[in-house]
Amino acid sequence: SAVISQKPSRDICQRGTSLTIQCQVDSQVTMMFWYRQQPGQSLTLIATANQGSEATYESGFVIDKFPISRPNLTFSTLTVSNMSPEDSSIYLCSVGLDRGNTQYFGPGTRLTVL
Amino acid sequence: GENVEQHPSTLSVQEGDSAVIKCTYSDSASNYFPWYKQELGKRPQLIIDIRSNVGEKKDQRIAVTLNKTAKHFSLHITETQPEDSAVYFCAAILNAGKSTFGDGTTLTVKP
Numbered sequence: 001s002a003v004i005s006q007k008p009s010r011d012i013c014q015r016g017t018s019l020t021i022q023c024q025v026d027s028q029v030t031m032m033f034w035y036r037q038q039p040g041q042s043l044t045l046i047a048t049a050n051q052g053s054e055a056t057y058e059s060g061f062v063i064d065k066f067p068i069s070r071p072n073l074t075f076s077t078l079t080v081s082n083m084s085p086e087d088s089s090i091y092l093c094s095v096g097l098d099r100g101n102t103q104y105f106g107p108g109t110r111l112t113v114l
Numbered sequence: 115g116e117n118v119e120q121h122p123s124t125l126s127v128q129e130g131d132s133a134v135i136k137c138t139y140s141d142s143a144s145n146y147f148p149w150y151k152q153e154l155g156k157r158p159q160l161i162i163d164i165r166s167n168v169g170e171k172k173d174q175r176i177a178v179t180l181n182k183t184a185k186h187f188s189l190h191i192t193e194t195q196p197e198d199s200a201v202y203f204c205a206a207i208l209n210a211g212k213s214t215f216g217d218g219t220t221l222t223v224k225p
Contacts, residue, residue: 031211042203043158043215058212059115092157100211101146101165105157 002027002095004106012112013083020079021109023093028073031096033103034066038089046091048100049076083113116141118206120216127194128224135219137204138186144206144214147180147187152201152218161202162189194223 003026013019023032032049047055047068055068070076080087090110094103117140127133137147145166150158164171164178164187171178175194180187191198204216 033211033213042217043213045213048211096211100209101148101207102160102163103148103211103213104160107157 001104002029002097004093004095004104006093006106006109008109009107010110010112012114015084015113017083018079018081019083019111020077021091021093021111023076023078023106025074025095029095029097030073031100032070032076033094033096033100034068034076034078035092035094035105036089037092037108043092046078049078049093080111083111085113087111088113116144116206116208116212116214118204118214118216120204120219122219123217124220124222126222126224129194129196131194133191133194133198133221133223135189135202135204135221136186137188137206137216138184139206139214140185141206141208142182142185144208146207147178148205148207149176149178149189150203150205150215152203154200158203191221194221196223196225199223 005024007022034046035043037043046061047057049070051070067079090108092108093106096103120137148163151161152158175192177190201218203218205213
């Protein structure tokens with residue numbers, strides 16, 4: 001497994017602003033992912049964070065709204081841009097071992113947009 | 115894309131009874147099927163997984179079965195305990211970690 005931390009753990013933001021969430025892993029991993037989990041709902045994959053190249057986004061998610069950085073094999077950031085109340089959710093990063101199949105999740109960032 | 119359906123959405127059992135949660139998937143190319151347990155306010159935790167070339171896998175009180183032909187897989191928990199109460203998610207992975215999750219099952223184990 002891996003030890004994964006996220007910052008911040010929670011935040012309350014005003015609409016129209018942006019928030020950057022950080023994800024740190026205690027060992028080098030090839031694959032990192034970002035998910036969204038709305039209250040009482042399932043997990044939805046936002047994108048795969050690729051080291052050294054652009055992230056790969058899933059249908060319904062775009063780079064302008066959710067820019068992702070992956071500067072090295074232990075760190076990634078997700079920015080939620082121009083936020084609206086609909087962006088209120090828990091955002092989780094995960095690391096994928098075994099070619100991405102075995103995933104371990106970070107503790108999540110609870111975002112509330114007013 | 116992949117679609118995963120999970121049933122039931124809620125499940126209540128008496129302590130000591132068994133619990134079964136079922137998932138179906140649509141894309142026959144999916145080849146890895148993990149199950150996660152999420153307690154209230156906590157992160158999802160991987161509890162068991164199965165690959166497409168395996169029909170059944172067991173880990174103590176937890177087992178998972180896979181029927182590739184029918185494209186469904188199930189989680190079985192025996193001798194349930196109150197600490198098994200949580201939301202359980204199934205997922206199907208197509209390749210390179212591209213995961214689609216079911217909607218979750220809220221399991222309540224009554225003492």
